[in-house]
Amino acid sequence: MTGKTPPADGTAPPDIAAALKALQDALPGDALVTDPDECARAAQGARYGDGKAAFMVRPATTAQLVSATRICRAHAVPVLPQGANTGLVGDSTPDASGTQAIVSLERLTEVFRVDLPNRSVTVSAGFRLSELNRRLEPHGLTFPIDLGADPSVGGMIATNTGGSRFIRYGDVRANLLALKLLPVNGQSDLLELSSAVRKDNSGLALKHLVAGSGHRLGIITEATLNLDYLPSQSATAMIAPAAEETLIDLVGALERRYGHLLTAVEAISAPAFAFAKSHLPELASPFHPEAFPPLALLVELSSSLGAEDLNLQSCLETGLADMYEKGLIENGVMGRGNDFWAVRHALTEGARAAGYVIGFDISVPRGAITEFRRRAKGFVEQGLPGAIVADFGHIGDGGLHFNVVCPFERPAERDQETIKSLRREIYDLVVLEFHGSFSAEHGIGPSNMEYFHSYKAEPVKRLEDDITRLFSQEYPFA
Ligand SMILES: Cc1cc2nc3c(=O)[nH]c(=O)nc-3n(C[C@H](O)[C@H](O)[C@H](O)COP(=O)(O)OP(=O)(O)OC[C@H]3O[C@@H](n4cnc5c(N)ncnc54)[C@H](O)[C@@H]3O)c2cc1C
Structure with missing residues (x-):
């Protein structure tokens, strides 16, 4: 432990100058960032959150991370973990006080271990999803969370990312085998929560409390993740449901027919498409722009079976024809998977441009x-x-x-x-x-805190507070 310990009630004022001095002594030069422009960039969120950081640390090893957070703690400087800063609830950027330190995990990429027999990978929290999947591809494996951003592993766990293929693979929590956590109080050593096994009823599933908790319980340094086999084929269609009233019957029919082959069912409304198309005119229109249905569904089937075992394209065509016969579908376009996904991923940008x-x-x-x-x-x-x-x-x-x-x-x-x-x-x-x-x-974060307080029952909120306090007895995380 470096320096003095702040009082347990967290009232000691942050001593930023002393923290900086101690960090300069303890960390390699490139791990401490005080450049105002760089700090300002990191203090600006992807969409929400626009604060001011006291400084930023970018540890490249867990030892540096532990040392940095302990120094911050000793000088009462609250720390805020940041992954890829793609979060959408203003929770990865500091407040306006200028007293919080960003702990960027972007350089924490020291561990990458694939366990082929176990179909899992152990990685440092700083790995980006794209890099993780790039390294898994030669093994025919993938971490099957899919979204329009490129988040870090730690950020994905902290926010329990869902994404477009949730219907098949679930969220991050469903694919989280184990993690290492530096608890908020900065006192304890790293906590190892669970292990690479898939079956583990040996105690409370604390790893699942961490998933989706934001940074409330500590800093995730490493995780062991369940992997899936890369699909060897996929088939995609954009369909117009016959009526909004039978939309969910159609989703049910797709699930019943295709089971685990069904990897995405995404909705796209006509105005969302129109905004995307006018912002990016080069987008291929699945339907004639004027004939875009009020709500279209992007449907994807995927399988690791080869085409010799299963013709996924014809499987999708036959099924959709059947659903058309049953009056669930009015119209449909098959098979331009990449074009369809390009439309899906352009919707947010299109709306923001409009x-x-x-x-x-x-x-x-x-x-x-x-x-x-x-x-x-x-x-x-x-x-x-x-x-x-x-x-x-x-x-x-x-x-x-x-x-x-x-x-x-x-x-x-x-x-x-x-x-x-x-x-x-x-x-x-x-x-x-x-x-x-x-x-x-x-997640919650500053953007949703008001609604968290409005809608959560008091006993549930108290329980959440008590659990958070167990991890954070002394030390304020931002
Ligand atoms: C274009 C776009 C599309 C998106 N689509 C989806 C989507 O389909 N589904 C979805 O769920 N989300 C989506 N998101 C939101 C976002 O990408 C996810 O929340 C993502 O998981 C955040 O990861 P990150 O590394 O960027 O975390 P950050 O934004 O850096 O941080 C998010 C939160 O996690 C905490 N945190 C980060 N790293 C750690 C760590 N190592 N230990 C402890 N806490 C940590 C931060 O303090 C903060 O509270 C989208 C965002 C964008 C910009």
Whole structure:
């Protein structure tokens, strides 16, 4: 332990100068960043979060990480772990006080161990998803979480990333075998939570508490992840459901027919497509732009079976023809997988280019999706006339990015109250009526804290606080 220990109540003022001096002595030069521009860049979130960092440390080894956090702790400087900074709830950037230190994990890539017999990999938290999968590819393996950003392993665990192939592979938690955590209190050694085994009932599943906890419980330094075999073929279609009322019957029919072959069912609304197309005219239109259905589904089947064992393309064609016969599908286009995914991944950018976006990352039980969309659109029409709902998302797992686009300048300050009431109406509908979630994928963080406090039952909040306190008895994480 370096230097003095702050009082247990965390009231000692941060001594940034002393922390910097001790860090300079303890770390190699490139592990400490004080350059204002670099710190300012790291203090700006992908979408939300715009603060000021006291400084940034970028440890390349776990030993440097432990040493840096202990020094910060000794000088009462709160630390904020940051992975790839792609999080969407303002939780990877410091507040405006200028007293918090960013601990960037981007250089922590010392461990990469594939265990082929176990179909798993042990990696440092700083690895990006793209690099992880690039290294796994020669082994015919993949970490099957798929999304439109390139996050770090630690950030993915901290936010329990879902993504587009959740319907087949689940979220990060479902693929997390073990992890190492530097607890918030900075006192203990690294905690090893579970091991590479898939079956382990030898105690509480603490690793699962860490997944999705943000950085509340500590800094994840390493993880062992379940891998899947790279599919050797896939087939994709973009389909127009016959009616919104039978949309979820169609999803059920796809699941029943294809089981584990079904790797994605993503919804794309006509306005979301129109914004993407006008922002990126080179995007291939699955349907004629004017004939884009109110809501289209991108359906993907994948298999590690070779084409000699299974013709996935014809399997999809036959199934969709059958569903057309049954009146579940009105229209469909087969097989331009990359083009279809390019459309899917352009939707967020398209909406942001079209106006000011009020985003809702919600989930409801699947049977309530259509009713939710109908009622929420009604709230938008009433509260924000002229705004356009350009929603899309992982509809196969009941998730929806219900984006409301105001195609004009950022709404004036006086309209912020209207937006606030719209948020409240929509979240009330999601949580109180449909028993869904106001944060399906992105977590809590400053952006959602208000809703966490509104909608979580008091005893549940107390339990969460107590558990957090067990990990953080003395030391404030940002
Ligand atoms: C274009 C785009 C598309 C996206 N699509 C999806 C999607 O489909 N599904 C989805 O779930 N998310 C999605 N996201 C959100 C985001 O990519 C995920 O939340 C991602 O997992 C964050 O990882 P990160 O490394 O960028 O973490 P950061 O943004 O750096 O951090 C996020 C949180 O994790 C904490 N953290 C980071 N590293 C560690 C660590 N080692 N130990 C402890 N805490 C840590 C941070 O303090 C912060 O609280 C998307 C984001 C963008 C920009």
